[in-house]
Amino acid sequence: MALLDDVTAIAKIAAASLDDAAAQxxxxxxxxxxxxxxxxxxxxxxxxxYVVGFAxxxxxxxxxxxxxxxxxxxxxxxxxxALFLSFFAPWTITPLLMLGGAYLCMEGYEKVxxxxxxxxxxxxxxxxxxxxxxxxxxxxxKVASAIRTDFILSAEIMAITLSTVATAPLWLQGGVLAVxxxxxxxxxxxxxxxxxxxxDAGAAMxxxxxxxxxxxxxxxxLGMPVFLKALSWVGMVAMLWVGGGIMVxxxxxxxYPAPEKTIHHLATSVSAAVPAVAGFVTWxxxxxxxxxxxxxxxxxxxxxxxxxxxxxxxxxxxxxxAKA
Numbered sequence: 001m002a003l004l005d006d007v008t009a010i011a012k013i014a015a016a017s018l019d020d021a022a023a024q025x026x027x028x029x030x031x032x033x034x035x036x037x038x039x040x041x042x043x044x045x046x047x048x049x050y051v052v053g054f055a056x057x058x059x060x061x062x063x064x065x066x067x068x069x070x071x072x073x074x075x076x077x078x079x080x081x082a083l084f085l086s087f088f089a090p091w092t093i094t095p096l097l098m099l100g101g102a103y104l105c106m107e108g109y110e111k112v113x114x115x116x117x118x119x120x121x122x123x124x125x126x127x128x129x130x131x132x133x134x135x136x137x138x139x140x141x142k143v144a145s146a147i148r149t150d151f152i153l154s155a156e157i158m159a160i161t162l163s164t165v166a167t168a169p170l171w172l173q174g175g176v177l178a179v180x181x182x183x184x185x186x187x188x189x190x191x192x193x194x195x196x197x198x199x200d201a202g203a204a205m206x207x208x209x210x211x212x213x214x215x216x217x218x219x220x221x222l223g224m225p226v227f228l229k230a231l232s233w234v235g236m237v238a239m240l241w242v243g244g245g246i247m248v249x250x251x252x253x254x255x256y257p258a259p260e261k262t263i264h265h266l267a268t269s270v271s272a273a274v275p276a277v278a279g280f281v282t283w284x285x286x287x288x289x290x291x292x293x294x295x296x297x298x299x300x301x302x303x304x305x306x307x308x309x310x311x312x313x314x315x316x317x318x319x320x321x322a323k324a
Contacts, residue, residue: 058139059196059197060193060196060197062139062142062143063189063192063193063196064189065143066143066146066147066150066189067185067188067189069143069146069147069150070147070150070154070185070188070189071181071182071185073147073150073151073154073155074154074157074158074177074181074182074184074185075178075181075182077151078151078154078155078158078181079158079174079177079178079181082158082159082162082173082177083170083173083174083177085162086162086166086170086173087170090166093159093162093163093166094163094250094253094254095250095254096159097156097159097160097163097246097250098246098247098250100152100155100156100159100246101156101242101243101244101245101246101247101250101294101297102243102247102297102301103152103156103243103301104156104239104240104242104243104246104294105239105240105243105244105247105294105295105297105298105301106297106298106301106302106305107239107243107298108236108237108239108240108243108291108294108295108298109240109294109295109297109298109299109301109302110298110302111232111236111239112236112240112295112298154181154184157180157181157184158177158180158181160246161176161177161180161181162177195224195227195228195231198220198224199220199221199224201217201220202216202217202218202219202220202221202224203217203221204217205217205220206218206221237291239294240290240291240292240294240295240298241287241288241290241291241294242290242294243294243297243298244289244290244291244292244293244294244295244297245286245287245290245294247293247294247297248260248263248290248293259293263286263289263290264286266285266289267281267282267283267285267286267289268282270282270285271285
């Protein structure tokens with residue numbers, strides 16, 4: 001009876017722990033989704049481009065390959081790496097978050113520059129190169145490129161998630177990271193699949209004998225390019241405000257609270273003039289200032305990355321290949 005009583009007590013503790021893990025996962029997932037809005041939106045906006053030019057029956061398989069690669073990135077590489085850092089070097093989490101924030105700022109800045117300055121024609125050269133490859137080679141190349149991009153975005157999502165449960169037990173951190181990683185992958189690539197196939201669904205509905213259904217289908221087909229364009233713009237702005245916000249909050253965590261406090265003071269001062277929507281105005285002003293900061297940081301980081309870091313990495317890569 002004493003043994004059964006102990007087993008019952010252990011079972012109750014385990015059940016409470018699982019409830020705690022679920023609650024922490026929901027809480028962390030919500031916070032991570034908010035902070036990673038720019039990453040998630042940009043991922044959903046960018047990923048459909050990887051299936052452009054392929055046959056309709058290859059779109060979902062390609063998205064499936066990218067999603068599987070994304071899940072492996074999170075579960076096999078990033079999750080163990082995050083737990084290792086959390087246990088052995090928790091002080092690195094904030095700098096790594098800021099590094100990812102700087103990357104987001106750079107990506108957002110480059111997207112802005114793509115709009116304000118003319119392209120240099122590299123796209124035509126790329127198209128010519130693509131024409132020399134088989135469809136299978138081209139598909140594998142697109143999938144590999146998408147998975148590489150996803151790795152950076154996934155790393156930022158996992159780092160943001162880890163920062164929300166940094167004080168929790170290690171096993172709980174691992175559970176939360178796994179739940180959020182799987183959930184984010186399903187969310188992003190489920191949305192991408194719906195976006196990519198929306199025009200096919202619209203075309204099928206447009207052939208319906210029901211007038212309302214046919215009209216909705218035609219509207220869906222005509223509206224998808226506009227929707228994707230708008231999503232791309234939202235993703236660009238979101239990357240800037242999230243990246244800038246991560247950098248500002250990182251400075252706060254490192255002992256430099258002045259920028260974050262100044263932004264909050266300015267935002268609350270403006271929102272005081274419109275108390276009916278004060279919360280929204282506070283967020284809007286804070287996000288706008290963070291986006292401007294992100295744009296400035298991106299302008300600083302972009303030449304450093306492309307003129308120093310990328311050539312240095314390419315040289316090291318070439319050196320290792322030569323030795324091999």
